[in-house]
Amino acid sequence: MKILKLPKEKLDLFASVVQQFGELHAPVEQDGRYVFKRLTRWSDARLEYDRTILPPKKYFLPPREALFRYRPGEGFVPNTDGLDQRIILFGVHACDVYAINILDRVFAGKYKDPYYQARRKNIAIIGIDCLPDKQCFCRSMRADFVDHGFDLFFYDTGDYYQALVGTALGDDMVLATGNLFEPVDAAEIDDYKRRSWNKRRAFQVDVEIRDLPEIFEMEYQSEIWDELGEKCLSCGSCSMVCPTCYCYDVADDVELGSRAGKRTRLWDSCLFASHALVGSGENFRGSRSSRIKYRFYHKQRGFVAEYGRPSCVGCGRCVSACPVHIDVVQVIDRLRRVEDVASR
Amino acid sequence: MSKPTVGIFGLTGCAGDQLVILNCEDQLLDLVSLIDIRDFLMASSENNQDCQLDLALVEGAVLSNRDAETLRAIRKRSKLLVALGTCAVWGGVAAMNRGADRDADRDALLEEVYGDIGRGYDSTPAQALHEVVPVDFNITGCPIEKEHFLAAVASLLNGDLPLYPEYPVCTECRMRENNCLLIERGLLCCGPITVGGCDARCPDLRVPCVGCRGPAGDANAGSLVAVMEEMGFSRPQLAARLRTFAPGGVA
Amino acid sequence: MSTIVIEHLARVEGHGGITVELQGDTVGDVRFDVFEGARLLEPLLKGKRYDEVAPIVSRICSICSAAHTLTSLKATEDAFGIRVSPQTDLLRELLLRGESIESHALHIFLLAVPDYLNYPSAIALAADKPAAVLLGLRLKKLGNLMQETIGGRAVHPVNPVVGGFGKTPSLDQLIELRSGLMQASADSDAVIDLMAALPAADFCRSETYYAALRSPNVDSYYSGDEVMVVSAGNRAIVPAADYRSLTNEKAVAHSHAKHSTFRGNPFMVGSLARLTVNPRRLTGKLAVAMKRLKLTLPADNPMDNNKAQALELINDVERSLEIIEQLLREGVKDERAMPAKPRAGTGTAIVEAPRGLLIHCYTYDEEGRIVSADVITPTALNAASMEQHFRRAVEQCPERDEAVIARRLGMIARAYDPCISCSVHLVRKR
């Protein structure tokens, strides 16, 4: 991997050059929170942000997306609107890049999702390193660093950004800037290490995920699930804001007065009562507690069986989006806690 | 295939859902060419008040014996009866105090407002349509969303029942990437227990949801109230707020 | 004795009917019956917090929902002593104009024009004269777009809140509105052409009292807190807080709407009243149009209200354009609503709804909860005047033909553009 550095004062210049590769999107402030948005001017970008309300997944798997248009006589014609739009996402945190890498695996495999993949191909990612706040636990989830999935990744090492070049496109971006980027020397390598060390110590939240799948199995009947079930509002907020929740629903509609129509997919959540309801009226997860259990179980245990790691990246979004303060970290802590059997 | 016969009716309400139909400016002429509107008092002075209807769209709540009779007559002549709007589906604002002592004494209330004459008025506590006659399906909202109405007609013309979201306003609010008013600003937002479909219209404008669409299918009002009490709201205040549009919806 | 009954008025919002009793040639009892169910919204407001009030009273009526919302906010702001920003005032005015455009377009094109041309509905009219209906729909859509842009929804606005707005519309949104308004401005000749070509409706002459909001410097629907009553050259001013001297409502047995008189005389509110009270606006384009419509003020024919609506429609468009230009010139800021500090007291507000004066008066306790609420709507204010005009029309009808009389009464009723669900409002007896 190519590693270079960019003097901080040249970042603006870099941003203006890089626009030739696509529409620039970055976190901007919205009443004190942040959202990824198309930039109207570079000065709107907020690269030192905590977390965006929605993760970058909205670019790859939009909340609502027409998959097909249907016309009698023509059948289902794929909708390709917006699929080849070139976008540069500037300022994606490591955990979010990690999450995209996870989605990549879900939408690949034997049946590749061409909509996701087309967007993924056309959206460049320039990552940026960050410092954890009190809700971040990406380090525990092993997602505080990424080594692929981005085109460029910037580390703030003081006067410079140290830049990891991840792809040929990233390299093209570097080259397009002429000689803005410089090689790194030993001093910067030390700066990087120092920063890495500081970041590690800055985490305030820590959870242990080793052998968590086993503990989940053992605690499958735990009363924690009933308690959570009583609290959970089934509002779906956690799933919407999660960078790795990808459940979707599909619905067909017709146009007024014709048999033509379209097929749309839209974000769904396993916390909704309809999620596991089938035509016969049977609901495999009818109770709210079984649903919230499923969410945790699938992220922290099911995904491990399938893909070798939990799908949670520890971004902390669901913790801050839950109106009734359901907190993954606390739930995992409680599941891990050793309790005196006699007091149960 | 002959066009389905349709009647559009208003019981007691603000006529907002009928107005939404008239607000489909771009589709109105298509609409009237696809369906045979036989009875629509708000828009036409030539109405057939007896014919059989394939579809009756009824807005408003039942607030008088006269309303109840009208509704029964509509039910009798219609194959499908659709409740249009929160008043028809849940009772709406007129029903907010239902069950409370004050509302029970209707005559006293009428007198309070109209004086002695009030006692003679034909007036009953507000009821949703389904409390009086069987209803085939609901299009909720105060008022209904235009798109839902058009989609419903399109589906019905195709022979399908329409599909509506059952998830709460929060889901769409999050999809639109709004700052959460409840969590971040401590405002009393009914989004978590109100059924979605409005695309989180109010929170998107930084105005808390007042629950105008009625409760979500799986509303967990108890848990929301508990959290809001921790935030410093009083239980009666919360109960009153949550019942503004749908007294029967949340306990 | 015979009785003429219009069971259920069509093409009006809500449920009402007309009954006329004739003894030979003399006209006995004339009644405008409202049998809209009583929702008793005012007593239901008791105990509600100030921020819950507007969304509830908005539901009094859909066609006037923006006016109800804004009157309510204004009354609450009056009670708490909140002064909103000038930008808020402008945007609220714009919202009201949007509602007025929608309401007038709906009334003129979908309800009144078919009436004059003897069609049962706009749907029937559309088959023969699609251009007229399409013109109406286009204007109506613009009015709705304005309400959606500023109010957040075409019916029952959600964006206006105590102290201002949830969110200020963006520059792009205002620019979009401007292009719609410019197109509508180009349509105004067509509106006048259509109205001027309608057959005359001259079957009810009567000296009439008119009441409307007197605006301080511009012809505003929203600002101002005095009502002026005009009759045959006499003018009287009623300050908002004294609104009861204007309304002195009394409940009547046959109707769920209450009747109002000023010094014993019924009076008319609405478009015709507004033009009569504020003739200042009738210059330029409007003066020409007024001539073409053969309208003179003060008018003695209630049917002229339709002409006045057409003039207002044009004026609404022009005025909205001015407001948008001003906003664009001065720049729109994404303001937050003024903070509300509840205090005990009473607040009164008067606004011009599309159908005329709308009055809200609230008394709050120190925690900002409603102690009592009083809502007086234009249709209720008009009820006595309407009955008077019904009577005149019957008296002035040479033949005693039921069908003719019924048709004329229906037309007068519709010319008033009554909004019956509005009229059923409930006030505590004093």
Place this chain on the structure above:
Amino acid sequence: MLLADEVSSHHPVLSDNPYQPHMARIVRIYKMVENNHLFTLRFLEDHLAHSFRHQPGQFIMLSIPGAGEMPISISSSPSRPEVLELCVRRVGRVTNALYRLRTNDVVGVRGPYGNGYPMQEIIGNDLLLAAGGLGMAPLRSLLWYALDHRDKFNNITLMYGAKRPEDMLFREELTALVDRTDINCLLTVDADPSATWKNHIGRLPSLFDHAKIDPMRTYAAVCGPPVVYKFILQRLLELSFPKNHILMSLERRMKCGIGKCGHCGIGYKYTCLQGPIFTYWDAINLPEMI
């Protein structure tokens, strides 16, 4: 005019779109049981009709334009190609829309999906098919596959139960098997008010009394409503069946059929990818399986 498939195959981005339904014509609708019709489909494009191959136990995603898409098991055997037979029960929105269609109307099909029965393992062994009610739909494919490749299997036993004779799916076809010697076809009904039924009367598990089963060399394919699973499994376990010789077909909500939409997850498996055929061992190791 280009067909949708061609359009998609020409689009540079969506050339290989697994969500693309391929249009098929309804060639026959046969009312087997009230609200359980058998639909025979043939792809509009001949090359698809020729090349479509599936495993017994697999399913397709069936689109009714305008109404939606749903998973339906393939009831016909791969040994009888060119058409697809689907046995669909009318339960809701999409199935209702299908029931409105007539022969020659067009629907969308994509697939086949799911694992299907593990034919490599089963071949050479005895086969027991046990179904109740609508459970016959996925088993029928396996049944005819086995009968058409009779030499590859040892003893074949079919146990099928319905409430009444008129509720029995594929009734004519199955009663015709009763006299065949290369299969032990046991059919039973709970009751026979019409008194015309010539086969067994009684609950499905009672058929075990008429079958000779060697658990160690038999694969049992079971399908039906939950009660059927409950009682059949009980009998099979009493017979000490190896847990991975019991094959069950499960139903879950599905929106994609290809492991993306998340609806059919059970524990850590997806019914559409790792199922819908699961062994009993999987079942007891996955929470909420049945």
